[in-house]
Amino acid sequence: MNYDIIIIGAGPGGYEMAERAAHKGKKVLLVEKANLGGVCLNHGCIPTKTLLNSAKHYVHAKEAPEFGVTTGEVQFDLSVAMGWKKDVIQTLRGGIAGMMKKNQVETLFGEAKLLGSRKVQVGDTVYEGDNVVIATGGSPFVPPIPGADQPHVMTSKEILNVEEMPKSLVVIGGGVIGIEFASFFSSLGVKVDIIEMLDEIIPFMDNEQAVAFRKALKGKIDFNLGCRVTAIDGHNVKYTTKGGEEKSINADIVLMSVGRSPNLSGMGFDEAKLDFDRVGIKTDAQQRTNLPNVFAIGDVTGKSQLAHSATRMGEVALNTILGKKDKFRTNAIPWVVYSMPEIAGCGMTEEQAKEAGHTVESASLPLLMSGRFLAENGKKGAGSVKVVVDAETRVLLGVHMFGGICSEIIWGVAALIEAELRVEDIQEIVFPHPTVGEVIRSTMFQL
Amino acid sequence: MNYDIIIIGAGPGGYEMAERAAHKGKKVLLVEKANLGGVCLNHGCIPTKTLLNSAKHYVHAKEAPEFGVTTGEVQFDLSVAMGWKKDVIQTLRGGIAGMMKKNQVETLFGEAKLLGSRKVQVGDTVYEGDNVVIATGGSPFVPPIPGADQPHVMTSKEILNVEEMPKSLVVIGGGVIGIEFASFFSSLGVKVDIIEMLDEIIPFMDNEQAVAFRKALKGKIDFNLGCRVTAIDGHNVKYTTKGGEEKSINADIVLMSVGRSPNLSGMGFDEAKLDFDRVGIKTDAQQRTNLPNVFAIGDVTGKSQLAHSATRMGEVALNTILGKKDKFRTNAIPWVVYSMPEIAGCGMTEEQAKEAGHTVESASLPLLMSGRFLAENGKKGAGSVKVVVDAETRVLLGVHMFGGICSEIIWGVAALIEAELRVEDIQEIVFPHPTVGEVIRSTMFQL
Numbered sequence: 001m002n003y004d005i006i007i008i009g010a011g012p013g014g015y016e017m018a019e020r021a022a023h024k025g026k027k028v029l030l031v032e033k034a035n036l037g038g039v040c041l042n043h044g045c046i047p048t049k050t051l052l053n054s055a056k057h058y059v060h061a062k063e064a065p066e067f068g069v070t071t072g073e074v075q076f077d078l079s080v081a082m083g084w085k086k087d088v089i090q091t092l093r094g095g096i097a098g099m100m101k102k103n104q105v106e107t108l109f110g111e112a113k114l115l116g117s118r119k120v121q122v123g124d125t126v127y128e129g130d131n132v133v134i135a136t137g138g139s140p141f142v143p144p145i146p147g148a149d150q151p152h153v154m155t156s157k158e159i160l161n162v163e164e165m166p167k168s169l170v171v172i173g174g175g176v177i178g179i180e181f182a183s184f185f186s187s188l189g190v191k192v193d194i195i196e197m198l199d200e201i202i203p204f205m206d207n208e209q210a211v212a213f214r215k216a217l218k219g220k221i222d223f224n225l226g227c228r229v230t231a232i233d234g235h236n237v238k239y240t241t242k243g244g245e246e247k248s249i250n251a252d253i254v255l256m257s258v259g260r261s262p263n264l265s266g267m268g269f270d271e272a273k274l275d276f277d278r279v280g281i282k283t284d285a286q287q288r289t290n291l292p293n294v295f296a297i298g299d300v301t302g303k304s305q306l307a308h309s310a311t312r313m314g315e316v317a318l319n320t321i322l323g324k325k326d327k328f329r330t331n332a333i334p335w336v337v338y339s340m341p342e343i344a345g346c347g348m349t350e351e352q353a354k355e356a357g358h359t360v361e362s363a364s365l366p367l368l369m370s371g372r373f374l375a376e377n378g379k380k381g382a383g384s385v386k387v388v389v390d391a392e393t394r395v396l397l398g399v400h401m402f403g404g405i406c407s408e409i410i411w412g413v414a415a416l417i418e419a420e421l422r423v424e425d426i427q428e429i430v431f432p433h434p435t436v437g438e439v440i441r442s443t444m445f446q447l
Numbered sequence: 448m449n450y451d452i453i454i455i456g457a458g459p460g461g462y463e464m465a466e467r468a469a470h471k472g473k474k475v476l477l478v479e480k481a482n483l484g485g486v487c488l489n490h491g492c493i494p495t496k497t498l499l500n501s502a503k504h505y506v507h508a509k510e511a512p513e514f515g516v517t518t519g520e521v522q523f524d525l526s527v528a529m530g531w532k533k534d535v536i537q538t539l540r541g542g543i544a545g546m547m548k549k550n551q552v553e554t555l556f557g558e559a560k561l562l563g564s565r566k567v568q569v570g571d572t573v574y575e576g577d578n579v580v581i582a583t584g585g586s587p588f589v590p591p592i593p594g595a596d597q598p599h600v601m602t603s604k605e606i607l608n609v610e611e612m613p614k615s616l617v618v619i620g621g622g623v624i625g626i627e628f629a630s631f632f633s634s635l636g637v638k639v640d641i642i643e644m645l646d647e648i649i650p651f652m653d654n655e656q657a658v659a660f661r662k663a664l665k666g667k668i669d670f671n672l673g674c675r676v677t678a679i680d681g682h683n684v685k686y687t688t689k690g691g692e693e694k695s696i697n698a699d700i701v702l703m704s705v706g707r708s709p710n711l712s713g714m715g716f717d718e719a720k721l722d723f724d725r726v727g728i729k730t731d732a733q734q735r736t737n738l739p740n741v742f743a744i745g746d747v748t749g750k751s752q753l754a755h756s757a758t759r760m761g762e763v764a765l766n767t768i769l770g771k772k773d774k775f776r777t778n779a780i781p782w783v784v785y786s787m788p789e790i791a792g793c794g795m796t797e798e799q800a801k802e803a804g805h806t807v808e809s810a811s812l813p814l815l816m817s818g819r820f821l822a823e824n825g826k827k828g829a830g831s832v833k834v835v836v837d838a839e840t841r842v843l844l845g846v847h848m849f850g851g852i853c854s855e856i857i858w859g860v861a862a863l864i865e866a867e868l869r870v871e872d873i874q875e876i877v878f879p880h881p882t883v884g885e886v887i888r889s890t891m892f893q894l
Binding site for chain 2 (some may be wrong): 012020023040041045046053054057059060061063064065066067069070071072073074075076077078079080081082083084085088091092133149176244302304306307308309311312315321326329334335337344354356371372374376379388404405407408409410411412414415416417420421425427428429430431432433434436438442445
């Protein structure tokens with residue numbers, strides 16, 4: 001059986017590439033060992049955002065009296081929220097299946113094995129493809145901490161299916177996933193502690209904003225930074241503080257969210273002599289691996305662990321296959337943390353820009369500069385915008401925000417950076433009033 | 448008393464220009480006859496958005512059970528909502544006053560009279576300025592319909608201060624203001640009828656989307672299109688349908704929102720020989736009037752009745768005064784209707800692009816393509832994106848949306864249009880996943 005392209009893994013890297021390749025007339029085989037949609041749809045982006053939406057309804061109903069809306073007692077029904085989450089997942093899975101069918105992408109469920117440059121085995125059958133694309137994703141990394149194998153120590157995958165609301169939660173790791181779950185549970189009244197080894201949460205977040213973000217969550221989430229977990233003794237999470245003190249926190253559930261590892265084993269990558277290491281499969285800017293006609297995209301490459309990066313890498317690989325010039329660029333990939341308040345960024349932080357050798361000019365403004373933000377969040381609404389530019393060329397390097405619906409605002413920054421606009425160009429772009437986004441524009445006038 | 452710039456009117460055109468001019472070292476006098484912030488802050492954008500935010504909390508609390516949040520009885524307390532609205536206005540007025548003080552803009556309350564190119568009289572004092580900027584805004588237009596002078600026939604200004612919730616409302620005029628108030632009241636259970644003279648609501652909205660938008664509001668708002676109001680007899684609004692039938696609707700309150708007129712009288716414009724007509728003061732692309740060193744910006748020019756257009760015109764006027772090349776362009780000014788669902792657009796609709804002589808290619812997708820949109824709005828969530836491009840050059844001409852927080856998404860489109868990007872360029876821009884905004888990106892792949 002011959003295909004133009006065989007794609008292993010039906011996450012947002014794989015299925016989007018399959019659709020677009022088929023749309024271009026290519027004969028595509030998409031192999032998936034579990035469910036269409038990959039981690040993103042089944043255990044990641046989508047279920048977390050669905051639950052966070054439920055939590056937001058809870059928080060908004062609680063805050064409603066301030067804005068003139070009274071309610072009876074506000075209660076959270078976890079089983080209904082989980083039911084809606086399941087429904088969303090199934091609906092979207094159905095959507096992907098329909099899209100594959102419509103575009104005549106052949107979908108095959110099973111475990112794939114790479115037999116070399118053009119051959120993939122699934123079960124007993126060997127499939128041949130002019131091109132093979134590895135989009136096998138990643139999995140939560142569980143460090144070898146004593147006690148980490150207990151059932152109440154969960155990764156993001158298991159915690160998405162808890163049947164009862166815990167009273168307390170310890171989150172090990174203050175990255176994106178840790179912060180999102182901490183936000184979800186704390187907003188529903190669960191006592192939440194985050195233990196983070198580094199001195200600050202979310203490594204790619206602007207430093208000043210990270211401090212302000214933590215401050216906004218004071219009394220809701222306890223942040224234990226610079227602390228190293230040494231063991232989980234029953235429900236006691238033991239850790240050493242930066243100063244060397246031994247401490248522990250007791251919690252019903254422990255979430256292990258210290259990072260994710262590429263899925264590399266059991267697929268014949270070693271035997272096929274694919275070049276990879278612990279970080280992922282090595283790829284060039286066109287997503288080519290060391291093996292001819294074998295591409296790798298998404299989390300498995302270790303280049304960028306974001307669903308939309310995976311999709312973009314798939315587009316780059318497809319364009320390369322089609323003979324179109326393209327390149328995976330990392331300078332304008334937006335990212336979002338769907339916490340309450342939300343966090344979003346695109347491009348370099350001030351620290352990153354300095355490290356990269358830029359002479360940096362930056363400016364910040366609070367989101368309370370926006371009348372809409374004030375109206376919708378009250379006088380204590382937390383949030384800010386920070387803009388980073390190259391002081392010599394005046395070209396925009398990055399915008400980092402937290403607060404409001406910054407998740408939906410940030411994409412425009414990717415457009416500004418991709419178009420290589422200078423501050424003066426951006427000042428001529430009109431933002432609608434009254435929006436939260438226009439604080440980006442106002443900040444440009446501080447430079 | 449001599450100034451570099453005298454600005455008449457402290458709306459978003461005037462006060463923003465005053466701040467920026469002072470920031471550049473100019474000596475500025477800002478004259479205002481009523482309140483800082485103009486219509487936008489005091490009787491327009493900000494109070495409506497504040498009330499709509501309260502209404503959204505009401506609607507979200509009502510919808511919450513679907514997402515796992517129970518609330519008991521949900522009630523709207525108009526006096527609390529109005530109190531918060533007042534608080535927001537006062538806070539923002541204070542913010543502007545503080546900003547003027549900080550930047551050493553001299554603020555003067557009183558009625559201004561233009562005495563010629565460089566002279567403005569306020570009270571008995573004549574102030575001289577190297578440049579004079581007219582930013583006097585506009586007012587609701589009340590057509591000479593019999594009965595329109597009754598107290599329950601209101602404009603947007605009076606309806607913002609109603610003390611009791613009406614049981615029924617007739618909105619005359621289905622433009623932005625009419626739709627926003629209709630949305631506010633109908634979402635709180637008020638029976639709302641819109642009577643619009645034209646065949647469709649919101650003239651600059653994409654036609655297909657306008658139809659879909661009205662459909663989404665079926666059962667909530669009654670749209671009476673192509674109907675001309677002939678009289679308001681007590682509480683009976685009489686109108687003639689397109690087919691010539693005479694009908695009437697009874698309502699507690701009637702909102703007159705058929706348009707706005709520029710504020711041109713009582714300020715000596717005639718005597719000063721300023722060139723204006725019913726539409727507004729005539730200005731060139733640099734906002735110059737026929738009088739040397741006299742500029743006009745905002746609603747009073749009749750060019751674009753949007754707060755952010757006024758601000759932009761002020762920037763253009765300031766740059767012109769400073770000797771910097773600039774121009775007020777209208778091809779990429781985003782606009783928003785803050786209804787539920789929201790509507791937003793930037794650039795040309797398909798109809799406008801065809802009229803302008805383009806060979807048009809367009810594509811649409813429903814917002815339900817977005818996993819986030821599904822999660823947050825349910826399976827019946829209404830909304831779509833439509834993209835319009837020039838079929839020959841592939842350059843983006845416009846994007847029009849409704850649904851979700853499209854108000855905060857649309858600004859990026861202004862960036863895309865200003866940067867004159869083609870479909871292929873935009874396809875390389877990465878949008879964060881999962882967002883509602885990425886449906887814009889998906890739509891680009893349909894072209």
